[in-house]
Amino acid sequence: MTGHDDHDHGRTFQPDHPEPTSDAALVGLALRELLIEGGHYTAEEELAVIAEMQGASPENGGKIVARAWTDPEYKKRLLINGKDSIKELGFDLEPYEFTVMENTDQVHNVIVCTLCSCYPRALLGMSPAWYKSRNYRSRVVREPRAVLSEFGVDLSDDVDVRVHDSTAELRYMVLPQRPAGTDNWSEDDLAALITRDSLIGTQRDLSTK
Amino acid sequence: MSEPRFSVGQRVQIADRTPPVHHRVPSYAKGHVGVVERVCGMHANPELCIRGDGKPFQRIYRVRIPQTDLWAPYEGTDGDKLEIEIFEHWLELAQ
Structure with a gap:
């Protein structure tokens, strides 16, 4: 996937999740976005790991x-x-x-x-x-x-x-x-x-x- | 890999301390004596992970403690045991 300007990582990440409201959830979301923006891993890789865990x-x-x-x-x-x-x-x-x-x-x-x-x-x-x-x-x-x-x-x-x-x-x-x-x-x-x-x-x- | 300080069957005491960082020893086990059930591998020290990579790694031991030593009164038998993973720097040979 290319062109990250047109969508929000917070929404691509498990789209059925409610908007985070607690401080801890917001910190987690921010950390995740920084890791993805920093190139440590991609949103697709993260979704693949989640899918693998849920598939077990x-x-x-x-x-x-x-x-x-x-x-x-x-x-x-x-x-x-x-x-x-x-x-x-x-x-x-x-x-x-x-x-x-x-x-x-x-x-x-x-x-x-x-x-x-x-x-x-x-x-x-x-x-x-x-x-x-x-x-x-x-x-x-x-x-x-x-x-x-x-x-x-x-x-x-x-x-x-x-x-x-x-x-x-x-x-x-x-x-x-x-x-x-x-x-x-x-x-x-x-x-x-x-x-x-x-x-x-x-x-x-x-x-x- | 450093050599294990303790071996299977030795009696060890779990330290009774509460460092002001994340650590993986539950309060109920602190200060108790058990027997080394198994010598495990070397792993990141959780108390150091907040400031880096948890190095130097510490060896983990599985320690077996009689339930009747942990809890009083305890509803069960003398054969009931709790087994728990403890990092080497939390253990000393029991007196």
Whole structure:
């Protein structure tokens, strides 16, 4: 696109957004315009990144889980080095590290970012509103069993809870347990079972129905 | 890349301080003792990012803390754990 005199960057940027009114939103808009005018990147590149983020969905995470369920060697690599292992499937979370936490009969994992709302968007898509809420972020560290129960996950005392607070440069995904009775299922059929919440850890049992 | 100061299984204490800049240690974890669960890579120091590129980079460790140490009273079991990412300059070997 050439000839930037005839339109307003503020309007080309996600045109359905309302005009910013808060100081923070105006500062963000001004910063973005300066970066574009300074040639650091183009409005088109910015829109492409937004489109890529919005195009991601939990199906991506589901493909990784299904591969781990069907390929024990892949699962080993994934649990040791998530960042490099997902590249084998065409995913990339650089510059973040990526850590996959495996649910077992004895352990249930759940992910949170108490400081803001860090989330592996390239693998899970946009985060749900509750993941960003103060209620979830403050309570799931303080009383994880109560919060999980509200999601329908009632853990007995012989299952340990591990809460993972995503405070810095790591991103997380839970590896849910493979449901019984799926021994002969294809990788694609297995991937279709996996839900967003099971990858965050607010769901434990996957349904094969 | 500097060598990691801590290794998996060591008991470490998270510093209890509040620098007047953006930092990535939540209040609830400050001062607590945990065990190094995993040694991670080197990353930009968020406390220095406001004035530049966050260099020198700092190593990140995943630290595992018993939930019963963090919260009282805690509704759960002794096996429940919290795991959190902490930059090396926030850690000391626990006494």
